[in-house]
Amino acid sequence: MIDKTFKSCEEAVACVPDGATIMLGGFGDPGLPGRLLEALRQKGTKNLAIIHNGAGAGDWALGGLIKDGRIRKLTASFPCNPGAIAFQELYLKGQVELELVPQGTLAERIRAAGAGLGGFFTPTAAGTELAKGKESRVIDGREYVFEKPLRADFAFIRAHRGDRLGNLAFRKAMRNFNMVMATAAEMTIAEVDKLVPVGGIDPEDVHTPGIFVDRVVHIARHPKLVEITGPK
Amino acid sequence: MIDKTFKSCEEAVACVPDGATIMLGGFGDPGLPGRLLEALRQKGTKNLAIIHNGAGAGDWALGGLIKDGRIRKLTASFPCNPGAIAFQELYLKGQVELELVPQGTLAERIRAAGAGLGGFFTPTAAGTELAKGKESRVIDGREYVFEKPLRADFAFIRAHRGDRLGNLAFRKAMRNFNMVMATAAEMTIAEVDKLVPVGGIDPEDVHTPGIFVDRVVHIARHPKLVEITGPK
Amino acid sequence: MKLTRDGIAYRVACDLPNGSYVNLGIGIPTIVSSYLTPDKEILFHSENGILGMGPVAAPGTEDVDLVNAGKEFVTMLPGGAFFDHSLSFSMIRGGHLTHSILGALEVAGNGDLANWRTPGEKVPGVGGAMDLAFGVKNVWVTMTHVTNKGKPKILKACTLPLTGPRCVKRIYTDLALIEVTPEGLLLREFAPGLDPAAVQAQTEAPLRIASDCSAMNVPENIKGVPLAA
């Protein structure tokens, strides 16, 4: 029998070594695997390279890891979000590296890794500061920039429902980066709001098939993330 | 008010000119827009370039169009399917052009067009006969082949449910090429088994958002396609 | 007279055709949806995987899993859809959205747009701005015509790093509606009480005057909210 469930976030992240590269899903709170990150923070793991759209907020989850000085590099599209004070302090002191990637290029580079591609040409950023040093090519009269796939050792994601096979279903705006990140890491660890029996997610409703998911942890939502309307 | 519905397949395909390039969804019968093709056949449209996984079967839909000599070119991965007698006869007489593309590369080239990319590097076919004449590149120690996006003037697709905004939901194995093709044509025309009111497809269950769909025709399933178990 | 922020948004809303698929940036653009007339059906897109987004959620009805690209709690309208970032940016980059309404720091006469790096800013961030600038058919800018210090923002050439070259199609400001054409900027409308010369005086790039150039038809207020003052 296949059983990808883990009893706790602590057990699920126990194998993450110092120096690991971690993709981190979520956009704002929806789909943010905050409890996995908090477990990693408690464990003391350091020297991490994080791939995420923003730079965390406050002193919880990614914000907390950054505040504790555990991050050596951030690959992000929008690290200047107002709450990302911890990152911004470190960045201005030169204590953390930043790779700035346009949001769509970030998603596409992650998808390319998961889809086994060697890279792609995107029009986004051609001729701008963010294309400096990158190969460009005119294809059918338009200028494109070459972008390489972006992989990670781990992907931390959060879904609404999951089963022991690793099948996941998201809710409303939770899908965001979680679906592509699940495909692009050596090991994908999912935090789920609800654990359902196999067959509990209709095959039509599986957003991320279990083939992409290695570990599933069922954990009640963080108190900060109170469900106001009822879940589906 | 947005209303993308058309009363009949004849009206929906009336604007397709001779010489058009048409993407054709479906893999086997599931998701095959056979009634749209039959309407095109009745209209007498000719000199068509078709992009489809196979080469049709028998003398209905794509098989019928080919038998009637309306196709100048086929881009496909598997035109040697046993039923594709009409195509095979024409091909052996040199009366139709064939561009043979591995199935995954076909799907990915169509997706690249829909996603606004200029092309991508795929490992598939590197060093084989199907990569001859194509640019190749070693990236991180592996050989890749450069593939360009594949667009069309029209995409003909079939879904199970649709609404007047063009939102579509498929059933079981109907999704296949339909979802990427909907994104890669100047005009996407969908044949749907059921027309539902706006809101009748839950936002979680929309597989192809209406932004990708221009015309929707509600038409009972072809008699050959009898539903044996009940639909969802 | 000048248009207020609501006035600029109102003027944009008048021009969005029925059936548009629109991404609204932060700031003035977000107000646009408030001024759509009920005869038009328009679908709003959010980068984080939403099409058919409704207004901001009323207090007490927020759904914690439903935020827009600005992290505000929002609602859905019937006929909407959820999807992931990959498909969301296929919609943007692939040219499927019809309109991107953005704020700007500078726009040049050739349509160059600069809106991602502010002069004093120390931590850069680009978000989805470049994807929108490069991908969407109609990039419409909303902004004040000049800076706080009265300096023109519509320039012969941008001085800040570009978001996208030659991408802006229209500029909606508190003073004017300007179209970007292959021959340069074309003044289409000016705020009530101004004239073309007054607009040109606050614009560094040269303006051609449309043959039917006229004063904007914007009411002074709607439901008590001033549109022009």
Next chain:
Amino acid sequence: MKLTRDGIAYRVACDLPNGSYVNLGIGIPTIVSSYLTPDKEILFHSENGILGMGPVAAPGTEDVDLVNAGKEFVTMLPGGAFFDHSLSFSMIRGGHLTHSILGALEVAGNGDLANWRTPGEKVPGVGGAMDLAFGVKNVWVTMTHVTNKGKPKILKACTLPLTGPRCVKRIYTDLALIEVTPEGLLLREFAPGLDPAAVQAQTEAPLRIASDCSAMNVPENIKGVPLAA
């Protein structure tokens, strides 16, 4: 003795570990799923957008919207999923499937595979064969050891156009189980009643003999179906 087609499929089934994600090609590979023991949970993939596929549908229970890559009506097991061609080939090309079980016309000592162009064939077709050959971690070939005319199919070098270079990891035939290693082919097992020399006699490529090389442990029949004859 030789293994039957069912015997080859049985031998493959013995080697598939619990938790595998497997794509089965047309022919002998499709029979593999019949010989899995209930202690193993294995998910079968079909190129046209299915994971967790069950057996072929019983007559009268077919669902017209549910076919496999061979266009047969199939069923679903609990825990399966439907998706589109794009995600389906991401699974293949991205290395997510653990096993691809394919038929072959020729295999070379270095793992080169030829299975897409038959010698006499006039209309070519490749389908998903190349994507599987290039993308999946474990490409396992099932075939008869020699052609109808008795010619070896395991060659020093393929003569037919390649499906993929150096992709085959194991070869399961009616005569042998051979592993492809960086040092060439390694004979692991031979059919009951044969010996390594008899296998080499029908194999063009040189075989090394595994230190634990032994006769296959395959019953003569299961539920009345002969596995070896």
